[in-house]
Amino acid sequence: MTGDAAGMTGTTRGPALPRVLGPIRPRPRWLELRLLALVAIALVVGSLSLGATVNASFRLFDARGLAIYLGALLAAHVAQVLSGRRTDQVLLPTVAMLGGISLLLMQRLPQDLVTQTFFGVTLGLAEVQLVWLLCALAVATTLGIVIRSDSWLRRYKYTWAAVGVGLLLLTFVFGTEINGQRLTLQIGPFAGQPTELLKVILVVFLAGYLSENRALIVEQDTRLGPLRLPPLPYLAPMVAMWAIALGIVVVQRDLGAALLFFGVFLAMLYVATGRLSLVVIGLVLFVLGSALMATLFDHIRTRVDIWLDPFVDPLGAGYQVVQALHAFARGGLVGVGLGAGLPEIGGRPPIPEVHTDFPLAALGEELGIVGVVAILGLFLVVVERGLRIGAAAADDFRSLLAVGLALVIGIQAFIIAAGNLKVLPLTGVTLPFISYGGSSLLANALVVGLLLALSDKGVEPPPSPRVSSRWRRMGRRSAA
């Protein structure tokens, strides 16, 4: 009965009850504090540089806004210390640096690009962005502290998928059209872009679906001539995904979201199965779909034409892209300095939609290629953290979730950076953590918060998989 077999290296840990709510002991996070201090110093110097350029004297540009932001960062840090969880200490400072750069950029742009009135107080661009940044910090920190179990994501993956599709349909039907794109959903006083939330839901669903069916997709083959395909029934979701992406392009005219969703889908499929053939099939489908779209729809052909040569119509269709390229060219190696970018033409910055679609072009002008490379490096750090958290996770669902969440941010940053630099046709997605916009900031805060929660080693163990009826019968029989 007690025969301890040789080769058994088990360690007895007592009953396997998850210690979900033990006594909470504060746990210092020195690395995070050191990195945040560095962020604060960098942002103060940045603000000084901006203030000196604009006011011709060494004063901080908008000391109050910066102080509020830095105070919020400190509060987020203290809250995490007090919660005593062993979560990642690099993510928050990295995202804080990106958010701080965003704040400096929004302070520097003309404030009347966006005005919103809350309770009789009118806020300009930088102030609205600051409010959203604070909300995003609050969301990320709260999720990172509070979430201790992932079963609410894992168990209800089809429910989440239904919510996602529902949101999409609502936008299709009730969405308001802005610039020919039907992206914004207005419910009462709140307006938001559901696609930003949708990308998180997509990752949750894919992580659930792939972790459940991974073994089957990897194992079985359908032979089709020389091609070794995975079992056809398991390809159905893939085709459905492709159809949804195309639907988004046709109905919403949102190329960026379609590209993002499909890219994330292929990346997660590859991570889950390790089969290059799936990615190749996906890419072939993608190319065929794009070619079809480009011949059928004028607005997509226009985008491609602009990408191939924006100088054909530099004052009309190609205006944005041409101005962005000029901005990068003016920036050169180290940029012209914060606040010293091209003055507005007729009270407007030369690039339309610079605060949402082209923040990288503005930063490229003022910080140069050196600054742009640093910003891309920060995104790379976020992706690395996600992959690392995924590699250390105990089970497949958490692995795939962490990897997918990080890749969503990475791929989105790549799509819009490449669009700004004319590497890809321009698509209107936001640059995570930097672009102006509440939906974008909050959705990305959701991603960071989930990553923080997933990085904790002490989380509740994964719940039991769903129990089939035969299994339950067996349990009853043995209990009798």
Place this chain on the structure above:
Amino acid sequence: MDGFLLVLWAVRLLFLGLIYLFLARVIRALLRDLRAAAREPTDRPGRLIVLESPGGEPLAGQSFGLDVITGLGRDVNNAIVIDDPFASADHAVLTYRGRSWYLEDLGSTNGSYINGRRVDGVAPMGFGDELQIGQVRMRLERASG
């Protein structure tokens, strides 16, 4: 005015320098983390955690580091001994081939179940899957934490 411009450029370059200093610090932390992970003995490709065991052998909550081939059953020569009236002497074998886990049922009387589904012959197992042999429930997890 020239002095002012000089200082201004110094401040601008300092800002860029500080961003890079931050990046360097972060990358140092990441490298340290990766090195620590590489030093950890992760030669075991997985572990099996006992969730429920009415017989008390193995104990519920116990965690087994798995070898590439791990036998399970009532016989004491198995790496993981399952003392359960519904388990056979040589019940099943867990193997790690390529990059995934497989469970092979060795013709046991009452069968092996992965996530509640009975295994015929060999079946792949992913991390997070639940294995039932007799009345003993176990979960396969990644070894490194």
